[in-house]
Structure formats: C-alpha cells, structure tokens
Amino acid sequence: xxxxxxxxxxSPDLRMKILFTLGIITIYRIGAFIPAPGVDxxxxxxxxxxxxxxxxxxxxxxxxxGGAMLQVSVFALGVMPYITAAIIVQLLRVVIPRFxxxxxxxxxxxxxxxxxxxxxxxxxxxxxATVLVTMARSGALxxxxxxxxxxxxxxxxxxxxxLTLVTGVAMIMxxxxxxTERGVGNGMSILIxxxxxxxxxxxxxxxxxxxxxxxxxxxxxxxLIVVAAVVFVEQSxxxxxxxxxxxxxxxxxxxxxxxxxxxxxxMAGVIPVIFASSILMLPSVLGxxxxxxxxEEAPQWLIWINTYFDGAHPVYMAVFFLMTIGFTYFYVxxxxxxNEVAExxxxxxxxxxxxxxGKPTESYLSYVISRITFPGSxxxxxxxxxxxxxxxxxxxxxxxxxxxxSILIMVGVGLTTVKQINAQMEQHNYxxxxx
Numbered sequence: 001x002x003x004x005x006x007x008x009x010x011s012p013d014l015r016m017k018i019l020f021t022l023g024i025i026t027i028y029r030i031g032a033f034i035p036a037p038g039v040d041x042x043x044x045x046x047x048x049x050x051x052x053x054x055x056x057x058x059x060x061x062x063x064x065x066g067g068a069m070l071q072v073s074v075f076a077l078g079v080m081p082y083i084t085a086a087i088i089v090q091l092l093r094v095v096i097p098r099f100x101x102x103x104x105x106x107x108x109x110x111x112x113x114x115x116x117x118x119x120x121x122x123x124x125x126x127x128x129a130t131v132l133v134t135m136a137r138s139g140a141l142x143x144x145x146x147x148x149x150x151x152x153x154x155x156x157x158x159x160x161x162x163l164t165l166v167t168g169v170a171m172i173m174x175x176x177x178x179x180t181e182r183g184v185g186n187g188m189s190i191l192i193x194x195x196x197x198x199x200x201x202x203x204x205x206x207x208x209x210x211x212x213x214x215x216x217x218x219x220x221x222x223x224l225i226v227v228a229a230v231v232f233v234e235q236s237x238x239x240x241x242x243x244x245x246x247x248x249x250x251x252x253x254x255x256x257x258x259x260x261x262x263x264x265x266x267m268a269g270v271i272p273v274i275f276a277s278s279i280l281m282l283p284s285v286l287g288x289x290x291x292x293x294x295x296e297e298a299p300q301w302l303i304w305i306n307t308y309f310d311g312a313h314p315v316y317m318a319v320f321f322l323m324t325i326g327f328t329y330f331y332v333x334x335x336x337x338x339n340e341v342a343e344x345x346x347x348x349x350x351x352x353x354x355x356x357x358g359k360p361t362e363s364y365l366s367y368v369i370s371r372i373t374f375p376g377s378x379x380x381x382x383x384x385x386x387x388x389x390x391x392x393x394x395x396x397x398x399x400x401x402x403x404x405x406s407i408l409i410m411v412g413v414g415l416t417t418v419k420q421i422n423a424q425m426e427q428h429n430y431x432x433x434x435x
Contacts, residue, residue: 021183047144129165185417272327328377338365
C-alpha cells in the first residue's frame with residue numbers, strides 16, 4: 001500500500017492534483033467551524049452539550065454538512081441544496097421535453113443543465129437558510145433558549161445571516177468545481193465524502209465511551225463485513241453482449257466488433273435511500289413544529305407520529321424498506337430507457353446475439369433491467385436498515401457509522417476516485433495504482 005502511495009506522489013502532475021484537492025478540502029473543513037454573523041459560538045457549544053439536537057432529521061442533514069449545520073457556521077447548509085437540485089433537474093427530464101433535449105445535445109446541453117442546477121441550488125439554499133435561521137431564533141434547532149444562539153435577532157442581522165448561508169452554498173459549489181477541473185475526482189462527490197467521513201471518528205468514539213470495547217469491536221467487525229459487501233455489489237454488473245455488423249465505408253470495412261452493455265446491480269446508487277429518508281422525515285418535521293406548550297396534552301396525531309415514526313419501531317423499518325425498493329424501481333425506470341438504447345443500437349448496426357433489433361431488443365433489455373433491479377433494491381433496503389437495526393440490537397446511535405446512506409456514498413466515491421487515479425497513472429507510467 002505504501003509503495004502504491006509513493007508511486008502516486010512520484011508523478012508530478014498527479015501529485016499537484018492531489019495536493020490541490022487536499023487544499024480545497026482543508027478550506028471546506030475550516031469553513032464548517034466559522035460561525036455565521038450574529039451567532040454566539042459559546043452559546044452554540046453549550047446547547048450542543050445538552051444533547052437536545054438528536055433524531056433522524058438532525059442526524060441526516062447534519063451528516064451531509066459535516067457537522068456544520070448544528071454549529072450554525074457559514075457552511076451550515078453543506079451540499080444538501082446542491083444534491084436536492086441535481087436530483088430535481090434529473091427527474092424533470094421526464095416531465096420537461098426541453099431538459100431531455102439538452103441531455104442529448106452532449107457537452108453543450110450538459111453545461112446548460114448544470115447552469116439550471118446552480119440556479120435551483122441557490123433558490124433552495126435561500127429557502128433552507130430561512131428555515132434554519134428561523135429555527136435557530138426560536139430555539140427549536142438545538143433545543144435551548146432562543147437567545148443562546150442568536151443574542152441579537154434584529155431584521156438586519158437575520159438577513160445578513162441568510163445571505164451568508166446562501167453565499168456559503170455558492171462557495172461550496174465553486175470549491176467542488178475547482179476540484180473537478182484541477183484536482184482528482186468529482187468535486188461535489190469528494191466534498192460529500194469528506195463531510196460524511198468527518199463524523200466517523202466522533203461516532204466511533206461515542207460507541208467506545210458509551211457502549212464499551214466489546215460493542216466497539218462488534219461494530220468494527222460489522223463495518224468490515226458491510227464495506228466488503230458494498231464493494232462487491234457496487235462492482236457487480238450484468239454484461240449484455242452486443243455485436244456490430246460489418247459494413248463498407250468507402251474502401252474500408254468497419255464494424256464487426258463485439259462489446260457489451262454493463263448493467264450494474266445497483267444502478268440507482270444512493271438516490272432511493274435519500275428519497276425514502278426525506279419523505280419519512282416529513283411527519284417528524286411536522287411534529288417538531290407542532291409541539292404542545294408545557295402543561296398541555298399532545299394531540300393524538302402527534303402521539304401517533306412520535307410512536308410509529310421513531311426509527312426503532314418495526315412499522316417505520318418496514319415502510320422504509322418497502323419505500324426504498326419502490327424508489328429504486330422508479331429511479332431506474334427514469335435513468336435507463338430501453339427504447340432509447342435499442343434505437344441507438346439499431347442506428348449503428350448493433351444487435352444482441354439471438355435477439356432481433358427493434359422492439360424485441362427493447363423488450364429483452366426491459367426484462368433484464370427488471371430482474372437485475374430486484375436484488376439491487378433488496379440490497380439497498382438492507383443496507384439502509386443497518387443503522388436502525390444497530391440502534392435496536394446494541395443501542396448504538398441512529399447515526400451508525402457503517403451503514404445506510406453514509407457507507408454507500410463513501411464506498412462509491414472512493415471506488416470512483418481510485419479508478420480515476422489508476423487511469424491517470426496508466427497514462428503516464430503504463431502501470432496502475434496496484435500494478
């Protein structure tokens with residue numbers, strides 16, 4: 001391993017890209033601890049020490065901000081507005097024909113969609129910043145007195161805080177683009193990876209402190225098994241063979257080659273888990289904004305939400321599992337169009353051996369996609385349930401470090417980044433990262 005790292009830094013071009021990426025990551029992590037204007041840093045730390053900011057909503061959003069949200073820092077919103085905007089733009093391709101046309105126009109169309117994503121990100125950031133500042137002013141964010149976080153809640157200072165948080169999101173987008181252009185890997189993916197990884201040491205320390213070394217050892221063993229399983233499934237694919245007929249172009253004969261269509265077992269990635277988690281959070285958010293006053297009795301619907309939408313309840317787990325499966329099929333249907341793939345194969349003289357071109361090819365691809373998506377959806381559902389099961393069995397916090405959205409993103413980004421580093425090393429030295 002150390003020899004592989006030494007070979008990476010032996011290449012001047014690759015060394016500069018990695019150092020540039022590390023520099024951007026350092027700036028991103030520093031920004032996560034710089035408090036927004038008007039925020040009392042000591043008051044925030046005292047509120048965090050009370051431990052009132054717990055639950056699925058806080059853990060999920062705070063995970064994607066690298067702990068910056070509960071610090072009410074300039075990067076408090078993290079990458080969540082960008083993730084949400086990117087998902088919305090991708091889904092709108094099915095609804096808006098203009099977006100589908102841009103998707104087919106190549107690099108120029110992709111640049112236009114990226115611009116739309118940026119505008120939508122800023123709009124969502126403004127909405128999220130307004131909600132975050134409102135919760136901080138009312139004391140609902142950290143469960144403490146309203147004046148402890150924002151001593152001066154004048155309208156000017158509130159507007160300045162909102163502007164600062166939105167600017168922080170724009171800054172994060174710019175940092176991500178700089179990594180993509182001048183560093184290693186996809187910039188936004190790297191920043192998401194860093195934000196999630198930043199919470200790992202604290203989660204492991206809490207498990208060691210609260211549960212003891214036996215539970216800590218079990219967590220480490222389970223973590224290794226989960227990572228190995230995720231790597232295995234993420235690398236698995238169903239290869240559909242494709243042959244191209246020979247044809248005469250001038251004096252040359254082209255075609256006659258054989259290739260394949262790689263269909264991954266997990267084509268949807270982590271998106272279905274994010275969809276299911278976000279929807280199941282809505283009742284909890286509604287309940288948090290409708291808590292009864294001291295001495296008042298809670299209404300029945302609020303008691304029902306607090307009972308059945310608790311992460312440890314079997315009903316919540318079952319609904320979460322089924323929603324993950326459903327969203328997996330939904331997202332794969334949107335992102336993979338068998339009709340388009342079959343039409344492109346027909347235009348270029350390609351065919352699947354034993355399958356006629358046109359409608360039979362489309363039907364065959366739909367059949368393969370349906371069969372390969374089923375185990376992929378079960379895999380996503382089980383991985384997503386690991387933190388909830390760990391909370392019930394060993395009493396670990398729901399922000400379990402080895403499971404759910406976090407491990408899927410970290411392993412996926414890690415594999416993609418290593419592949420890119422390996423490809424760049426092969427270009428220069430004709431040998432990869434691991435020879």
